Amino acid sequence: MTAGLTLDAVTVRARGRTLLDGVSLHVAPGDFVAIVGPNGAGKSTLLRVALGLLRPDSGHVFVDGKDVAALAPRQRAARLAWLPQRLEAAEPITALEQVVSARYRFPESRRASETAANQALAEVGAASFALRPITELSGGERQRVAIAGLLAQETPLVLLDEPANFLDPAHQLELYTHMGQLWRSGRGILCVTHDINALLHTHAPGTRAPRVVGLFQGRVAFERSLDAPDLGEQLGELFGVRMHGTSVEGHRIFVGLPRSGGAP
Numbered sequence: 001m002t003a004g005l006t007l008d009a010v011t012v013r014a015r016g017r018t019l020l021d022g023v024s025l026h027v028a029p030g031d032f033v034a035i036v037g038p039n040g041a042g043k044s045t046l047l048r049v050a051l052g053l054l055r056p057d058s059g060h061v062f063v064d065g066k067d068v069a070a071l072a073p074r075q076r077a078a079r080l081a082w083l084p085q086r087l088e089a090a091e092p093i094t095a096l097e098q099v100v101s102a103r104y105r106f107p108e109s110r111r112a113s114e115t116a117a118n119q120a121l122a123e124v125g126a127a128s129f130a131l132r133p134i135t136e137l138s139g140g141e142r143q144r145v146a147i148a149g150l151l152a153q154e155t156p157l158v159l160l161d162e163p164a165n166f167l168d169p170a171h172q173l174e175l176y177t178h179m180g181q182l183w184r185s186g187r188g189i190l191c192v193t194h195d196i197n198a199l200l201h202t203h204a205p206g207t208r209a210p211r212v213v214g215l216f217q218g219r220v221a222f223e224r225s226l227d228a229p230d231l232g233e234q235l236g237e238l239f240g241v242r243m244h245g246t247s248v249e250g251h252r253i254f255v256g257l258p259r260s261g262g263a264p
Helices: 043-050 073-079 095-101 110-123 139-153 169-184 196-202 231-239
Strands: 005-014 017-027 032-036 058-063 080-083 157-161 188-192 211-216 219-225 242-248 251-257
Touching: 005 043, 017 043, 017 058, 017 188, 017 219, 032 043, 032 169, 032 196, 043 157, 043 188, 073 080, 080 139, 095 110, 095 139, 110 139, 139 169, 157 169, 169 188, 169 196, 196 251, 211 231, 219 231, 231 242, 231 251
Parallel strands: 032 188, 032 211, 080 157, 157 188
Antiparallel strands: 005 017, 005 058, 211 219, 242 251
16 A cells, blocks of 8 residues: 555546646655645645545545545544645634644544644644634634644644745744654645745755645646756746746745846
């Protein structure tokens, strides 16, 4: 049995459009894979297919060698944790109750669930508003609660869709640093992001770097390590800009520049 998440030649069509076109990808425990690409490239669709929320028109999605669509909800929750772009708050439950709900797969007492939830809230700096209703929190505070729920779920694979949405720069740095800690603890990370430079906070210079997968019009355009010499060139072609790489305190960062003549 192959451990981890596998997309095998996955194609998704909707309303006459091809959203994913023959995408193959594997994320094992201990991998960090970042998905980048312009708007409409199919990044969020890829995550929804991986989670079993959307059935592909062709191809297959497996988690630990099993069809993700065949897994019962608790089985899926034991393997995959998901952070959507935005935590929607339909009812005024507290932040603590929101994180406790992420523990539903565990056969444990309410006290045990609350202990784990409080610990997760503390890890993301959200302990101070544990008893506040979700509906009264800012977008950034809600996102930190959502991240705490992801931690509390304790899965070997973590899927994130623009996880730094609504976070200020300090909390963005903390988030990506924590993602790096999860990665080094052996979890597999699949992260959709627009901020390629934020990935530098997931690892130290000289250590294994995340893999970067570029999506364009539903197809895999490239797959490179974050420290690959030609990554800037690949990113520039993907986004239609000149991408200049420079070094800041031992880290390589990328700066998008207009094409010659000033036109992007």
